[in-house]
Amino acid sequence: MHFHNLSHTQYVVNAVTEIGFKCKISDLEMVIVQTAAWFHDTGYCYAYLGHEDNSIGIAATFLKQVDAAASFTNDILACIEATKMPQAPQTLLQQIMCDADMFHLADDDYPAYAERLRSEWDLVLNQRYTDEQWGKTNLNMLIQHKYFTDFGKTELQEHKLANIDMLLR
Template sequence: MPYASLLVKIEAHVRNLFAIHMHPYLVYHNLSHTENVVRYTARLSEYYDLKPHSHFIIMAAAWFHDTGHLFGEIEGHEARSATLMEKYLGDTISKIYLNHIRQCIMATKMPVHPDNLLEMIICDADTWHLGTTDFFGEDHKVWQEVEARKGKTFDNKPALSLRFMEQHIFFTSYCIQHLSEGKRENVKRLNELIGG
């Protein structure tokens, strides 16, 4: 299978989905977030020297992982994303590959419980910003989107974000090494915001 050329087609297809079906309320779960997850997934794939077939599986999952947001509520978006992937790739690759990609997409469902390195990689790529200086800007977008989609305002956003951060863990050794300190800083700032 020509993995590289198929990934080019997947990228074009997902970009097209976002171009056609984008909603104004998707201020976080948009193409920019998907591009970030793809970039971080590629970085981890290279770091762990994944074999070509594993690289293809995880990159396909990264491109499709949030497409389900375009076609429904927040709840169940992972399963919709996996279905969109299967519809697009179903006649192109084997059921074994389809299943591996589906499992990687489903691994991003909160609370996450990745079972292998590929699932750990996509979970860490999906929450990468928690350990960076981009956290507060991205977290603001998350809450903007949640409030728009739920039709209600959350008054205790810093406390809710802090609870999420305290329950979150990075799984790959790379992210533990490179993002843990940044995450600690962000937790500290959240605590300061809520007077803790």
């Protein structure tokens, strides 16, 4: 996997930590979103499309094995569920998870992330794009995407707009 790999997972864990800190969530809430971030893409081991359901199953199995509290488990699973496209988070923790999963859209190194995703889709989904098609696909994604947290709507959105401007050049 060129994009959805350990580096992406670590990136999302760091992103939920940063966003969670900015949103002033509790220590327990931080553990919930960090745990969800670690598990959110594990389902790619079994399926590409619909991987979130597999990720939820993997997380649920692990959390049951360690006797995690039901409410703790349910919050983690709901955060993973919220990352399904189109994203529709219902709680602040789910919003943090969704914003973290799309944090790379606001990254200065966005073109490199996009190229890794392009390579992954070529390899895994047999989807090939010309440079023009890929540019339009990325531009549409960035324009249509919405961040959910206050931090996402301000800080991340500003950086994402810079990436949109870069794609328009």
